[in-house]
Amino acid sequence: MSEPQADFEPKIVAFLCKWCSSAGSDLAGVSRIQYPANATPITIPCTGAVSPMYILSAFNKGADGVLVSGCHIGDCHYIEGNYLARRKMHLTMELLKFIGLEPNRFRMSWVSAAEGAKFAQVVTEFVDDVRKLGPQDKLRKVVSQ
Amino acid sequence: MINIQDIRDTARDMLAKGEARMVIGYRRGTRGMLAEPAFITDPAQADDLVWDPTCFNNLSLYLVHDKKFLAHMRENPKGPVAVVAKGCDARSIVVLLQEHYFKREDVYILGVSCEGAGVVDERKLAPLLNGERPSAAAFDGDDFVFTTAAGEKRLAAREVMADRCLECRAPYPKEHNLVFGEDKTGRQLEAPFAALERFEAQDAGQRWDAWSQHFDRCMRCFACRSVCPMCYCDECVVDSITFPVTAGTTAEEKATRIKWIERSATRSENITYLMTRAMHLAGRCTDCGECERACPVNVPIRMLNNKMEREAREKFGFEPGASIGGPSLVATFLDSDPGQFIR
Numbered sequence: 001m002s003e004p005q006a007d008f009e010p011k012i013v014a015f016l017c018k019w020c021s022s023a024g025s026d027l028a029g030v031s032r033i034q035y036p037a038n039a040t041p042i043t044i045p046c047t048g049a050v051s052p053m054y055i056l057s058a059f060n061k062g063a064d065g066v067l068v069s070g071c072h073i074g075d076c077h078y079i080e081g082n083y084l085a086r087r088k089m090h091l092t093m094e095l096l097k098f099i100g101l102e103p104n105r106f107r108m109s110w111v112s113a114a115e116g117a118k119f120a121q122v123v124t125e126f127v128d129d130v131r132k133l134g135p136q137d138k139l140r141k142v143v144s145q
Numbered sequence: 146m147i148n149i150q151d152i153r154d155t156a157r158d159m160l161a162k163g164e165a166r167m168v169i170g171y172r173r174g175t176r177g178m179l180a181e182p183a184f185i186t187d188p189a190q191a192d193d194l195v196w197d198p199t200c201f202n203n204l205s206l207y208l209v210h211d212k213k214f215l216a217h218m219r220e221n222p223k224g225p226v227a228v229v230a231k232g233c234d235a236r237s238i239v240v241l242l243q244e245h246y247f248k249r250e251d252v253y254i255l256g257v258s259c260e261g262a263g264v265v266d267e268r269k270l271a272p273l274l275n276g277e278r279p280s281a282a283a284f285d286g287d288d289f290v291f292t293t294a295a296g297e298k299r300l301a302a303r304e305v306m307a308d309r310c311l312e313c314r315a316p317y318p319k320e321h322n323l324v325f326g327e328d329k330t331g332r333q334l335e336a337p338f339a340a341l342e343r344f345e346a347q348d349a350g351q352r353w354d355a356w357s358q359h360f361d362r363c364m365r366c367f368a369c370r371s372v373c374p375m376c377y378c379d380e381c382v383v384d385s386i387t388f389p390v391t392a393g394t395t396a397e398e399k400a401t402r403i404k405w406i407e408r409s410a411t412r413s414e415n416i417t418y419l420m421t422r423a424m425h426l427a428g429r430c431t432d433c434g435e436c437e438r439a440c441p442v443n444v445p446i447r448m449l450n451n452k453m454e455r456e457a458r459e460k461f462g463f464e465p466g467a468s469i470g471g472p473s474l475v476a477t478f479l480d481s482d483p484g485q486f487i488r
């Protein structure tokens with residue numbers, strides 16, 4: 001495992017459902033809530049559209065942590081997208097843990113469009129947790145400088 | 146105990162009466178004791194069929210090949226293909242049927258029960274034969290009998306049986322048109338997922354130490370994908386190479402074509418490949434073990450499949466290859482699915 005570094009700023013890739021968590025992140029912004037700027041948001045139409053390959057690919061391309069966030073159970077605009085995502089993400093997470101990736105590098109949350117404060121809290125906690133783990137170098141592609 | 150003559154007679158009859166246009170089974174190969182897949186269309190060749198502990202190929206793969214070949218040739222011949230299928234192979238056929246890959250009437254399942262045994266693992270056998278190369282293998286009760294130049298060698302089947310057979314929960318083809326041998330479901334040679342659990346008992350660091358080496362070893366020959374009946378997609382997500390770049394390919398086409406994975410056999414790319422493979426087989430892999438057997442560098446691929454299989458079973462109550470009509474693992478959900486990991 002890599003040593004925690006004082007000046008380490010984790011890179012987080014955040015897959016945010018456009019109907020809820022993405023709007024929630026907007027609300028956090030317009031409400032001027034302070035939270036770390038480490039997350040790169042990628043808007044997705046629904047958590048159900050997140051392929052496990054997105055997550056593997058994010059780690060492959062250098063993410064230190066990956067967040068998937070969508071509508072609360074029962075609130076998915078496609079009715080069952082987040083139920084399907086819950087299953088797929090559980091499997092993906094278990095597989096990543098199985099080969100020895102730190103469980104705290106992957107996170108999933110339900111954040112509605114009204115939960116700006118919750119979004120800020122989820123990101124803050126996640127960044128803290130990933131910072132403790134240091135850079136993710138297990139799945140990262142090695143590229144020559 | 147299965148009498149091979151019964152299988153031969155059935156095959157000959159079916160071909161002679163036109164009840165099957167081909168019988169896919171096993172025959173004696175040219176490499177020592179190993180059986181090999183046989184594609185029989187002439188009733189006179191039905192006597193070539195064999196059934197022994199080296200019949201490890203999952204022949205449902207060739208149903209997929211047949212379907213692809215016919216589509217390519219634009220042919221639509223009448224009559225089903227009869228196929229010899231062990232328990233795991235028959236479950237693969239069920240998955241293919243569940244996914245509407247072909248119709249039930251297109252395949253005639255000649256089920257064979259593994260009874261008290263299973264197939265041999267050559268890697269376990271080799272050290273026990275003192276360098277002798279066996280020319281034949283046979284079932285005999287709880288033993289396997291190998292014929293070598295030095296005479297017959299009798300070994301307890303469970304000593305040289307493939308791990309997946311030791312752990313097999315259902316060594317019997319539940320879905321079949323005809324079945325040979327007795328149903329010995331419930332025989333407990335080893336607890337299901339035993340190897341997986343031994344591995345999982347280690348901490349994350351140890352697991353990574355082991356897997357990082359496996360990932361380093363993989364050379365991306367794609368044998369594991371080629372041998373799997375469930376890897377039937379015409380275009381695989383890991384093959385960006387199948388995107389033909391011609392003089393007419395625009396820069397935009399090149400730029401927007403997502404390249405999920407590089408062709409280079411480096412650790413990071415191998416991880417992406419093998420993990421994606423395991424995900425795509427979750428709820429579909431029936432643990433026939435062919436991928437692991439085909440791997441030239443001993444990547445314990447089954448363990449990834451088994452991990453998904455056990456999660457599916459324990460968390461979602463899902464059993465791959467159990468029913469033709471049911472939904473697939475990731476196209477369905479239950480209210481009781483675990484969600485405690487979500488904040």
Ligand code: SF4
Pocket residue numbers: 362363364365366367368369370436439440441442443444446
């Ligand atoms: S895991 Fe083994 S069989 Fe599969 S691509 Fe890698 S080397 Fe080939």
Ligand code: SF4
Pocket residue numbers: 203237369372373374375426429430431432433434435436437447450
């Ligand atoms: S993944 Fe391997 S064990 Fe599973 S069905 Fe495919 S070849 Fe068989």
Ligand code: FES
Pocket residue numbers: 017018019020045046047048070071075076077078079081082
């Ligand atoms: S629409 Fe937000 S999770 Fe489905």
